Amino acid sequence: MTSAVPPVNSWDEFTPLKEIIVGDATHARIPRMSDPSAWLACYPTMTPDELRQVEAGEFPKRVVEESNEDLEQLAETLRGLGVTTHRPPAVDHSRSFASPYWEADGYISYCPRDITLVVGSTVIEAPSPMRSRYFEIFNLRPLFQRYMLEGASWIAAPRPQLKDELYEWDEEGRPLLGEAEPVFDAANVLRVGRDLFYQVSRSGNEMGLKWLRSTLRMVDPTLRVHPLRDVYGYTHIDSTIAVLRPGLVMLNPARIAEDEVPEAFRDWDILWCPEPEPTETALPYTLSETWICMNLLMVNPELAIVDGDQPALAKALESKGISVLPHRLRHQRVLGGGFHCVTLDISREGGLEDYFG
Numbered sequence: 129m130t131s132a133v134p135p136v137n138s139w140d141e142f143t144p145l146k147e148i149i150v151g152d153a154t155h156a157r158i159p160r161m162s163d164p165s166a167w168l169a170c171y172p173t174m175t176p177d178e179l180r181q182v183e184a185g186e187f188p189k190r191v192v193e194e195s196n197e198d199l200e201q202l203a204e205t206l207r208g209l210g211v212t213t214h215r216p217p218a219v220d221h222s223r224s225f226a227s228p229y230w231e232a233d234g235y236i237s238y239c240p241r242d243i244t245l246v247v248g249s250t251v252i253e254a255p256s257p258m259r260s261r262y263f264e265i266f267n268l269r270p271l272f273q274r275y276m277l278e279g280a281s282w283i284a285a286p287r288p289q290l291k292d293e294l295y296e297w298d299e300e301g302r303p304l305l306g307e308a309e310p311v312f313d314a315a316n317v318l319r320v321g322r323d324l325f326y327q328v329s330r331s332g333n334e335m336g337l338k339w340l341r342s343t344l345r346m347v348d349p350t351l352r353v354h355p356l357r358d359v360y361g362y363t364h365i366d367s368t369i370a371v372l373r374p375g376l377v378m379l380n381p382a383r384i385a386e387d388e389v390p391e392a393f394r395d396w397d398i399l400w401c402p403e404p405e406p407t408e409t410a411l412p413y414t415l416s417e418t419w420i421c422m423n424l425l426m427v428n429p430e431l432a433i434v435d436g437d438q439p440a441l442a443k444a445l446e447s448k449g450i451s452v453l454p455h456r457l458r459h460q461r462v463l464g465g466g467f468h469c470v471t472l473d474i475s476r477e478g479g480l481e482d483y484f485g
């Protein structure tokens with residue numbers, strides 16, 4: 129039975145939220161860094177010597193437990209705002225697995241944003257370049273199957289082979305992402321109605337951009353995918369650019385210079401993210417930089433869920449008429465995800481709009 133209202137409808141990052149998935153930190157672990165895809169995804173700026181400090185295995189119990197407390201609080205707040213909120217339990221990341229070409233450890237279910245791209249009523253399983261993420265999506269499958277039965281479209285990118293030749297090396301012996309096959313994390317993409325922005329970086333290659341363009345032609349031929357090259361070379365776009373509402377975008381001043389604003393946003397009002405407040409971290413190495421504070425969740429164009437430890441950010445948003453709901457995500461740097469990362473919006477009120485016309 130398909131409903132008149134599509135069960136999945138998410139074309140943007142800012143219109144009023146109706147349904148969302150919130151991540152789960154249970155079983156979160158650091159994979160062995162001997163896997164180049166894990167090193168590339170987790171600590172890509174570390175040299176081989178610096179990487180020696182990283183201990184593979186489960187994140188500290190306190191990190192997991194406190195993160196799950198924070199995620200449940202986030203879910204409660206969203207439910208209180210009338211947003212249908214799902215908490216699918218994490219897969220068991222303690223189990224290693226193999227393909228004909230490699231073996232990998234489990235990783236994390238904390239950031240559903242990273243592995244699934246929702247464009248309109250189409251759920252797209254992204255081809256992550258990280259071997260440890262190969263089965264992460266399995267905890268979302270029951271929901272995706274239900275959405276399909278209710279009328280959504282559900283596809284997956286070609287399963288990537290992730291052979292060693294996909295990974296290249298820089299002059300300091302650090303991994304890079306090659307072009308052997310289409311790979312990207314969904315969090316390399318921002319959606320702004322008819323326009324999507326795809327970051328080419330160590331977590332999304334040019335071949336992935338080609339695949340996404342070819343696929344979105346089937347979703348709607350008017351969709352446009354704009355590459356963001358040489359903006360931020362590392363993992364994911366959502367601590368560099370945050371689209372707050374039509375005509376207003378927050379940018380990371382440490383990564384984008386005033387004279388290098390991506391062309392599409394040059395006529396928009398720009399809110400430069402204030403310098404992040406320093407925060408303590410439970411481990412000496414983190415999956416996210418301090419700029420993860422930008423990684424906020426727009427509940428609607430006038431309301432944002434943000435890190436409560438960033439008063440300057442709250443003030444900056446309020447100066448643009450955006451109220452904030454301060455929340456804690458105590459280990460967002462250690463686990464590599466803020467409020468945008470730890471959620472996956474399934475339905476918003478917005479449609480296939482042209483916000484740049």
Ligand SMILES: NC(=[NH2+])NCCC[C@H](N)C(=O)O
Nearest residue numbers: 315363364367416417464469
């Ligand atoms: N969807 C995500 N997990 N985004 C996290 C981006 C973190 C980014 N690499 C930073 O250090 O600022």
